[in-house]
Structures are given as structure tokens and as C-alpha cells.
Amino acid sequence: MLELSIALVLLILAAAIALWAWWRLRGFSARPHHYHENFGGDYFRGLNYLLNEQPDKALEVFLQLAEVNPDTVETHLALGNLFRRRGEVEHAIRCHENIIAKESISPAERHHAMLELAEDYRRAGLLDRAEDLYHQLAESEEGRSVALQRLLEIYQQEQDWAQATRMAERLIPLSPSEVHPLVAHFHCERATAALKESELNEARAALAAAREHHPASLRCQLLEAEILLGESQPRQAIELLTRSLQQQPELLPVALDTLTAAYRADRATLELQQLLVSWLQQRQDVSAVIALAALHQQEGNVQQAQSLLIEQLRLNPNVHLLRCLLNLLAPAEYQQLSAQLRPIVEQLCDELLTGEVAFRCRQCGYGGHDHHWQCPSCKQWDSTWPVRGVTGK
Ligand SMILES: [Zn+2]
Incomplete structure (x- = not known):
């Protein structure tokens, strides 16, 4: 915080000196002599207000001091941004509005000031006003890319996936490799919402749109599997998910719940067991161990579940596995762990997992x-x- 304050003061001083020197030179060549002298005094009065945390007075002085014209636009923009960075968004808004109101500035300068003003509105939480400005800018050649990026951020923040999709589609020609996966996610968000409402047709349509943008997306495959489950086609869901996990095995923890549900719906839990066993021969995934232990337990093979967990704990010390094992210990087995040790271990596990x-x-x-x-x-x-x-x- 202190460093930021020092940096701000230095910035203001540097800007003041540069502007003052520039104004002096300009004053000597083009202005009556008294003009630059007044400017110097007023400028430092404004600076003094700013440094003394009196931004209202400082702004008045600065706005009167130099009319906005093509030579001073940059200075006014810098001043507005300074106010915004200090959290004084109202002053930043006044400063930037003041620039836009001038007719003498170039279209590029107007676009720049509009972008800054939109950022002020965003910072002030006036998203509607920011959106309006960005939409205007998105129609111009110079402002389009940045305005569309900002609109994309706003619509993602508002979780307005339809609008976010529209903005992103306009950005595709600029950076296709980055934007296509984004659009796929927006369609997946719509598909997820439709699935929650059991609107399978709507979910399918959104998913098809997502796939056009990112055919290899695991998220698409997961949603597809959920739709297949909703349509009582668990075998197709299983085939789809096992195929995708071969390509992205590290995402097993994300897909395991849906995969387990599919095997259960297909009454093929034995097959799931075999899959998990072969999976564990290649990768020590904690989720896979826990899922396998749960299957053993449900079939009444508690001993087998315990042996599996102990064996895996030796290979891979992990708090989830330990907690799972403690849950499986029968009262008689409590004695194997000291009565005092057990609550401590349990508490330790819970604490670790709370902030996990x-x-x-x-x-x-x-x-x-x-x-x-x-x-x-x-x-x-x-x-x-x-x-x-x-x-x-
Ligand atoms: Zn992050």
C-alpha cells in the first residue's frame, strides 16, 4: 500500500514536471507571458489538493487549467486513470466525460476516452452503462477488439451465456484457437442448465453447438454421457467416457461419478471393478481406490476393501484414503488403534480435509x-x- 502511494506521488510529480516544462516551452513560443506563469501556479495548487486528499478541488483546478484539446488529451486521460486507480471513480468519470464532450479531438482519441469511461462505469458497478458504451465501440474499427473482449468479460460475469456466445463469435476471426474452446464452454453452460431442468432436447442442441467449436472437449463428452444416462442408454455413456478417459486419464476424478452412475444403471458393477483394478495398475488415482473400496464394501467384502486401502496407503500416503479406511474399521478393530490415537487421527484428517x-x-x-x-x-x-x-x- 505504501509502495503504491509512493509510486502514485512520483507519477503525479513526473507528470506535473513534464507538463509544466512542456507548457513553459509552448508558452514562450506561442502564448502571452502571463499565461504559463498562471499555469505553473494553478498546476501546483491542483497537485497540492491531490496530495492533500482533496480530489474535488484538485479536479476543478485541473479541468479549468487546461482546456481539452488534441495537445492535452493524453494528460486528461492520465488524470482520469489516476483517479480511477485511487478508487475515486466519480472523479474519473467526470474527467473522461469531459474529454468525450469536446469536438476538437480525433476519433481515435474519442474511442480511447470512451474505453476508459466504460472501465470507470464497470468499476463503479454501472454495468448497463458500460455495456452501452462497449456496444457503441464494438461497431467501430479501432475499438472493436477491446470492446468485444470487455463485453465478453461482463457477460461471463453475469453468466449471460447467450450474449457471451454472440460476443465471442465476433472475436473468432481475431484469435480462433483461443475463442473456439470458450464458445464451447458457453454452450456447455447452457446444456448443463437444460439438463438440470431435464430438458434433454435443449441440452442436446446446446451440446451439438459446443461440439462444433471444440470436438475433443471432455466436458462435451461428460455432458453427452449424462444425456445418454437421462435417455436410459448407459452402455453408450460407458463407451463414450472410457474412450475420453484414455485420452485424458488425469481427469478421472472429474468423470468418475458419472462413470459409476452409468455402470450402475447398466447393472455392470463387476465390469467397473475390473476397470478400476486395471486402472490402478497404471495410475495411482485416489478417486479410483476409493470407488473400488466402496464397491467391495457394498458387496459385503469389507475385509477386501480394508486390504486394498492399506496396500494403497503404503504406496501412496493420502488423507482421503486414511479417512476412508477409518470409516471401514469395525468396533472390534478399534483396539488395533489405540483409543487415544484414533480421535486424534480422525480430527487431523478432518482438519486437513476442511481446508483441502x-x-x-x-x-x-x-x-x-x-x-x-x-x-x-x-x-x-x-x-x-x-x-x-x-x-x-
Ligand atoms: Zn485461475
Whole structure:
């Protein structure tokens, strides 16, 4: 915070000196002598107000000081941005509106000021006004790309997937490899919402649209599997999911619930057991161990479940496995663990799992208990991956 304040003061001083020097030169060559002297005094009066946390007075001085014209637009833009960075959005808005109101500035400068003003509105939470400005800018050659990007961010924030899709589709020609997977996610969001309402046809239509943009997306395959389950076609769901997991085995924790549901619906839990066993020969996935132990337990083979967990715990110390094992111990077996040790171990497991990070964003490092297709922190899509290790799945 202190560093930021110092940086701001330095920035203001640098801007003041540069502007003052420029004005002096200009004043000597083109203006009456008294003009630049007044400017110097007024400028430092404004600066003084700013430094003394009196932004209202400072803004008045700065706005009167130099008329907005092609020579001073940059300075006014810098001033507006400075106010915004200080959190004084109302002053930033006044400053940027003041620029836009001038007819003497070039179209490029007007677009720049409109972008800044839209950012002010966003920061102030006036999303409607920001949207209006960005839509105007999106119609112009210069502002289109940035305006569409900002609209895309706003509509994602509002979870307005239809509008987000429209904006992204206009951005496809600019960066197809980045935008196609995004559009696929927006359609997947619509498909997920439709599935929740059991609107299978609507979900299918959204999914087909998603696939056109990203045919290899695991999310599409998962949704497809859920639709197949909804249509009582579990075998097709199983084939689809096992095929996708061969391509992206690290996503098993994300797909395992749907996969298990499909095997159950197909009354093929023995087949699921075999799949999990062969899976564990290649990869030590905690989710797969827990799913297999649960299958053994449901079939009454508690001993087998315990042996599996103990064997896997030796290979891969993991708190989920330990908790699972403790749950499976019968009262008689309590004695094997000291009566005092057990609550401590249980408490330790619970505490570890409360703050557990099972999935982490590879973009920004955000961690959480649940998987997200879009990182809640940096808003990147497809950046959240299962964490391995003591608390990982
Ligand atoms: Zn992130």
C-alpha cells in the first residue's frame, strides 16, 4: 500500500514536471507571458489538493487549467486513470466525460476516452452503462477488439451465456484457437442448465453447438454421457467416457461419478471393478481406490476393501484414503488403534480435509475443493486440474 502511494506521488510529480516544462516551452513560443506563469501556479495548487486528499478541488483546478484539446488529451486521460486507480471513480468519470464532450479531438482519441469511461462505469458497478458504451465501440474499427473482449468479460460475469456466445463469435476471426474452446464452454453452460431442468432436447442442441467449436472437449463428452444416462442408454455413456478417459486419464476424478452412475444403471458393477483394478495398475488415482473400496464394501467384502486401502496407503500416503479406511474399521478393530490415537487421527484428517485443495488452477494457483471448468479467480477456462499428493484426489 505504501509502495503504491509512493509510486502514485512520483507519477503525479513526473507528470506535473513534464507538463509544466512542456507548457513553459509552448508558452514562450506561442502564448502571452502571463499565461504559463498562471499555469505553473494553478498546476501546483491542483497537485497540492491531490496530495492533500482533496480530489474535488484538485479536479476543478485541473479541468479549468487546461482546456481539452488534441495537445492535452493524453494528460486528461492520465488524470482520469489516476483517479480511477485511487478508487475515486466519480472523479474519473467526470474527467473522461469531459474529454468525450469536446469536438476538437480525433476519433481515435474519442474511442480511447470512451474505453476508459466504460472501465470507470464497470468499476463503479454501472454495468448497463458500460455495456452501452462497449456496444457503441464494438461497431467501430479501432475499438472493436477491446470492446468485444470487455463485453465478453461482463457477460461471463453475469453468466449471460447467450450474449457471451454472440460476443465471442465476433472475436473468432481475431484469435480462433483461443475463442473456439470458450464458445464451447458457453454452450456447455447452457446444456448443463437444460439438463438440470431435464430438458434433454435443449441440452442436446446446446451440446451439438459446443461440439462444433471444440470436438475433443471432455466436458462435451461428460455432458453427452449424462444425456445418454437421462435417455436410459448407459452402455453408450460407458463407451463414450472410457474412450475420453484414455485420452485424458488425469481427469478421472472429474468423470468418475458419472462413470459409476452409468455402470450402475447398466447393472455392470463387476465390469467397473475390473476397470478400476486395471486402472490402478497404471495410475495411482485416489478417486479410483476409493470407488473400488466402496464397491467391495457394498458387496459385503469389507475385509477386501480394508486390504486394498492399506496396500494403497503404503504406496501412496493420502488423507482421503486414511479417512476412508477409518470409516471401514469395525468396533472390534478399534483396539488395533489405540483409543487415544484414533480421535486424534480422525480430527487431523478432518482438519486437513476442511481446508483441502483437491483442484488447483494452473494459471493463477487458485485452489479449492471442487472442480471448476472456469477458474473462479482468474476466469480462465480449462485451467483447473486435480491436485495429487497427501490431500489430492
Ligand atoms: Zn485461475
